[in-house]
Amino acid sequence: MNGVKRSPAALIIGLILLIYALILKRQDAAVTPGLLIDLATYLKTTKTVSTQVGVGLWAGIIVTFFGLWNLAVPAMKSKFDKLVRGPMAGIGTIILLSFLTRYYLEPIFKIWGKNAEKTLGFDFAAMFGLNYILLGIVIGIIWVNTIGVPGWMQAGVKTARLSMKMGVITLGAMYSLTELRYMGSLSIIMVAVFVMGTVIFVLWLGQIMKTPKPLTGVLSAGLGVCGVSAAVAASPVVKARGIDMAYSIGMLLLVGVVGLFTFPTIGRLVGMNELQFGAWAGTGILNSAQVAAAALIFDPKTIETLKVAEIFNITRILFLPFIVILLAVWFARGEEEAEVGKVSIRKVLIDKFPLFVLGFILMFAFSTTGVFTPRNYELHGKHFYNFKPDEKKELRTRDLKKIQAFIESGQVTNPEVKSALEKLVADRQITSTAQTDLVLKASDFTEDKDLKKIFKDADKKVQATPKTVKTMREYMMWFFAFGLIGLGMQITWQTIRQAGGKAAVIGVIAGVTKAVLSFFVCWLLIKGTI
Numbered sequence: 001m002n003g004v005k006r007s008p009a010a011l012i013i014g015l016i017l018l019i020y021a022l023i024l025k026r027q028d029a030a031v032t033p034g035l036l037i038d039l040a041t042y043l044k045t046t047k048t049v050s051t052q053v054g055v056g057l058w059a060g061i062i063v064t065f066f067g068l069w070n071l072a073v074p075a076m077k078s079k080f081d082k083l084v085r086g087p088m089a090g091i092g093t094i095i096l097l098s099f100l101t102r103y104y105l106e107p108i109f110k111i112w113g114k115n116a117e118k119t120l121g122f123d124f125a126a127m128f129g130l131n132y133i134l135l136g137i138v139i140g141i142i143w144v145n146t147i148g149v150p151g152w153m154q155a156g157v158k159t160a161r162l163s164m165k166m167g168v169i170t171l172g173a174m175y176s177l178t179e180l181r182y183m184g185s186l187s188i189i190m191v192a193v194f195v196m197g198t199v200i201f202v203l204w205l206g207q208i209m210k211t212p213k214p215l216t217g218v219l220s221a222g223l224g225v226c227g228v229s230a231a232v233a234a235s236p237v238v239k240a241r242g243i244d245m246a247y248s249i250g251m252l253l254l255v256g257v258v259g260l261f262t263f264p265t266i267g268r269l270v271g272m273n274e275l276q277f278g279a280w281a282g283t284g285i286l287n288s289a290q291v292a293a294a295a296l297i298f299d300p301k302t303i304e305t306l307k308v309a310e311i312f313n314i315t316r317i318l319f320l321p322f323i324v325i326l327l328a329v330w331f332a333r334g335e336e337e338a339e340v341g342k343v344s345i346r347k348v349l350i351d352k353f354p355l356f357v358l359g360f361i362l363m364f365a366f367s368t369t370g371v372f373t374p375r376n377y378e379l380h381g382k383h384f385y386n387f388k389p390d391e392k393k394e395l396r397t398r399d400l401k402k403i404q405a406f407i408e409s410g411q412v413t414n415p416e417v418k419s420a421l422e423k424l425v426a427d428r429q430i431t432s433t434a435q436t437d438l439v440l441k442a443s444d445f446t447e448d449k450d451l452k453k454i455f456k457d458a459d460k461k462v463q464a465t466p467k468t469v470k471t472m473r474e475y476m477m478w479f480f481a482f483g484l485i486g487l488g489m490q491i492t493w494q495t496i497r498q499a500g501g502k503a504a505v506i507g508v509i510a511g512v513t514k515a516v517l518s519f520f521v522c523w524l525l526i527k528g529t530i
Contacts, residue, residue: 006074009152011067013092014060020099021056024049043107051474052103055095063092082155090149090156091482094489097139098481102132109135129264129297133484137260137293140488149489160486164289165356167479170472171310172363174303186279186526187315194283194518195319199224202510203330211502214240217327218248219503223510226317227252227287233320237328250495251507256286257491259515264298270523274304280522281305282312284515289487292480303473310360317357387431393461394428399454412445430462 027034028049033041040046066088113125124130143149149157199220206216217238222231231248234240240248263285267277281294291313292306299305395403404425412418420438423431430436436459443452 006071007089007152008067008071010063010070010089010092013089013096014062014064014067016060017056017092017096018060018064021053021060024056025053028053040103043104043111045103045107048103052099055478056099059092059095063088063095087155087159090153091159092156093153094156094160094482094485097136097485098132098478101136101139101485102481105135106130106132127265127268129268129300131297131300132481133293133296133300134261134264136481136485137488137491140485141491144489144492157486157489160483160490161289162483163479163486164292164483165359167292167476167483168288168310168314169356169359169363170476170479171303171307172360173367173469173472174307174476175311175364175367187282187312190279190283190518190521191312191315191319194514195224195316195323198510198514199323199326201513202506205506205509209502209506211506212244213331214238215244215247215503216506217331218244219251219506219510221320221323221327222248222252223255223286223507223514225320225323226313227256227290229288229317230320230323234324234327237324238331247503250497251503252286253491253495254504255507255511256290259285259511260290260294260297263294263515266519267298272298272523274299274302275308276522276526278305278308279312279526280519282309282316283522284518286511288313288317289483293484293487296480296484303476314357314360387462390429393430395424395454395458395461399457400425400428402451402454406442406446406448406451412442414441414445417442417445424458430458436462 023034024036027037030037037046037049040049066085070085070088109125109130113123113127113130117123128134202220202223203216206213206219211219214235218231218234218240221234222228224230228249231245231252235245263277263281267280272280277298278295281291281298285291285294291309295306295309403421406412407418407421407425412421417438420435421442423435424439430439439455439458443455446452
């Protein structure tokens, strides 16, 4: 059984994780720090030491346990062996790579980028988004296309998709109701236009280029909705063959990888904000995992871009049932032998619809109803406010003077917003959730980026993030880091080369058209911020 043969791999990897965590913990507590702490000081990652120790110990214990079990107990043909015991060696390896990219490679590239800025005139690490997300994907791609993924790792690599879905589910707890109302309505309009427009465009291209209907059908679903998952969901209703799926998956992967590496750089070059880039990535990039990756490459320090991108991405996925029904009707027309009636569309939708979307909605519902809210704090979406006067929450005098000048300039035409800003200047901090909304709304009356940042800072100073949400956020970032390294290990040149001639042409035309049009819509028409 693949992945559960007796092998010392899991035991060795588990012990490496344990030893690393124990040495780091000992050096952190010592009077005279050792090599690992000195290196963390140089790389400016000392704040993450406790997280590294915690993750390393727990991961090391679990992987070591299953490594010993794997050597001591013969493999059995059970679901437990397949789903838990088998993947452990691969899971441990990807966790090790996550440590390497997040705590060592990213800080090193940051230092190199800063040092090279005087010579090149720009910080190449910042410009090209060389953070742990992008570096992890690149390492995965290089790994699978050079040394390959050995048998003992394959089952663990396949868990990457599950990890990505867990990341999206956890992300649901990070949203506020206000954000969802605004971004949700915006995403429905944009996604409806681009999903339906892309599907119809691909069907038309298929007719012009005389490609087989099954191939055209799965291409339209993949390019219009959410990549490979949508293509798989649509395949039964258009009677797609194995060769159709191979061509489609190869093409979708090729277009998606190009978007993953080009979107963040273009977004930075033109000065997109979080809302603009998140909307563009969530609309223009094909696969869900690649949407998350591009958002994190663009903005790894906060999750604001990721939140916008995933709202757009999930809105796309919610269109999947309508597209499957549309393709069933399209395929049945003029196909006397299609026998679409024998395919249960209801069963296809239930079997193929991504359940993680329901998990995301459930986590958002918990956040909205105050499940994660600490006592004595006022709930406002995902934000938790404590409005007791506190000098630490006060804005700087120079920032208050800038707000006062903005008020006196007459740019603020809304009397409620103006009153909220005047109160902010008088109190030196926000004192109610109603005032929070109005202060943030003041960004709509100015193009000054410094002022917009001041308004955001005023809001953040009175927010209190519960320990539960902080913990979930840390887990979420690990889910994404793990999943995206695994994603890289599934991008092989052989798979990309599977894109057939006509499939590749249709994919490039439709993919580029969608990316370019959505770029101009997001860049020119979306002016707000989160």
